[in-house]
Amino acid sequence: MKRSYLIKPLVDEQLPEIAFGRGVYLYGADGKEYLDGSSGAITCSIGHGVREITEAMNEQAKKVSFVYRSHFTSKAAEALAEKLAELLPGDLNWSFFVNSGSEAAETAMKMAIQYWQEKGRPSKTAILSRWRSYHGITMGALSLSGYPERRVRFTDHLASNPDVSAPYCYRCPYQQAYPSCNLMCADDLERSIRRMGDENIAAFIAEPIVGAAGACLTPPPGYYERIRAICDRYDVLFIADEVMTGMGRTGKVLAIEHWDCLPDIVVLGKGLGAGYSPIAAAVASDKVMKPFQEGSRVIMSGHTHSGNPQSAAAALAVLKYMDKHSLAEQAARQGQHLQEQLKDMQPSFPFIGEVRGRGLLIGIELVNNPNDMTPFPKHLKAGAKLVELAFRNGLILYPASAGVDGGDGDAVIIAPPLTITIQETAELLKRFKRTCIQFSQWQKEG
Incomplete structure (x- = not known):
């Protein structure tokens, strides 16, 4: 593999190379499609490749x-x-x-x-x-x-x-x-x-x-x-x-x-x-x-x-x-719909402790036990695992912090471009649900 001279977040990590982006999607040099569910670092608010x-x-x-x-x-x-x-x-x-x-x-x-x-x-x-x-x-x-x-x-x-x-x-x-x-x-x-x-x-x-x-x-x-x-x-x-x-x-x-x-x-x-x-x-x-x-x-x-x-x-x-394109108004509408859909998933995936936020800035706090809101132990890196599984499924999530101050706790943020359509939102939810099924299995095995 060709040597990289670029310092990454993990110094010598091998990351996929992105070839181009269009709207809410990014496309790797290997042809893989990613739905940008976090707008990068909650940055690409109008999507990629806007002429x-x-x-x-x-x-x-x-x-x-x-x-x-x-x-x-x-x-x-x-x-x-x-x-x-x-x-x-x-x-x-x-x-x-x-x-x-x-x-x-x-x-x-x-x-x-x-x-x-x-x-x-x-x-x-x-x-x-x-x-x-x-x-x-x-x-x-x-x-x-x-x-x-x-x-x-x-x-x-x-x-x-x-x-x-x-x-x-x-x-x-x-x-x-x-x-x-x-x-x-x-x-x-x-x-x-x-x-x-x-x-x-x-x-x-x-x-x-x-x-x-x-x-x-x-x-x-x-x-x-x-x-x-x-x-x-x-x-x-x-x-x-x-x-x-x-x-x-x-x-x-x-x-x-x-x-x-x-x-x-x-x-x-x-x-x-x-x-x-x-x-x-x-x-x-x-x-x-x-x-x-x-x-x-x-x-x-x-x-x-x-x-x-x-x-x-x-x-x-x-x-x-x-x-x-009235994107602030669209963020309000699409965000309300997305939050409702995510909250509807909570009974099926009890590790979803709370869904919160406004518009298309949505946080999901993860819990190991929903009855007493016990967070996952820090050493399990549960949030990182959820992000990793989503990435494999072609969905980009943003890792975040939550939980007990100075101790355990995990969360992720879902914040797609404000341009996301109802059909693209459905695809985001489909990929997230697949990720949650895999995370549940990981939780049981852990």
Whole structure:
């Protein structure tokens, strides 16, 4: 076998080679067909091989593919920022473009800290976050991430620890049930602010629906309204990390719109470029930007490829395509249907502990014993096994974390492109059911 010089997730792993993609399908060099049930890493939201996007990228490349943000602006970047201001709720009007969700999260952190400097309150520097969260793999973003499996190798180098409980109703950390719980998990933010001192807190960051670290943990009604009220009470900015959830994935442009809550800064990625070109953004409100305009006029952040016109042209074409085909609305319809079908499978496959999420962002938590929600022992790698079996069946799933904090637990995410049809959904379910039958046999033998 020919030697590879490419570092893989498992350094010398032999992975199949993909030849091309069309819609919700990928095709290997060996001819095998894969149904992309996770949109890659919940990224390829409009599917593969969309001609409108590649044509827009080609046209931009013929004009100019790079300008440095300190020297020039570009029509593509300006148009993308304008389109986002049109699409996003409230006064979220100011876009800072970067290359990845991790960079966007760190840019949002810097915006929040500098906002308070511009306001004459420089002691407000801490960023609060939740356990069961993931904000990126760079050191700053990882410091905010309540994802023990990804933190463990770098613990001594991380600047902070998450301090707020996650809205994990299936395994409530307070042993309560909604609504009698009175949203104790949301009130935990107030406890954290008071313990650390509001004079030291710049912002609170949260994924509206927890992605990789919680397999689509979806807070109950009233949760983010309570979070917003607490942030306002203590002069703390609220950052919504919508890297995985944003741009139509949950049935709305932003997942936070499922609640009556407007963030001060939004972090975008993944679905913004839909896998066609690397791009992400930190989008700030008029409120956040006003002190900068009246003060230093500088946000101390930036990258060589920030505002890259090639990526901006791709993202703009993606957003126009989503508008044209009403993909957020389609995600809501298809997601409801897919969730219903998956829940109908639970009696046949009791290892499916909970099906949760919104739109086409669906998490499945696995349990070894459905009666007491006992998770699979970590050493069995049950989630990885389910993903492996699905892959053999030509279905791509996304591995996720769930279960008992710091211990056992497995989950997967199903998040196909928003373009998926009812017939393609039926095929996804067929392949997933076949996978579940095989997983049940593995569980019995184990």
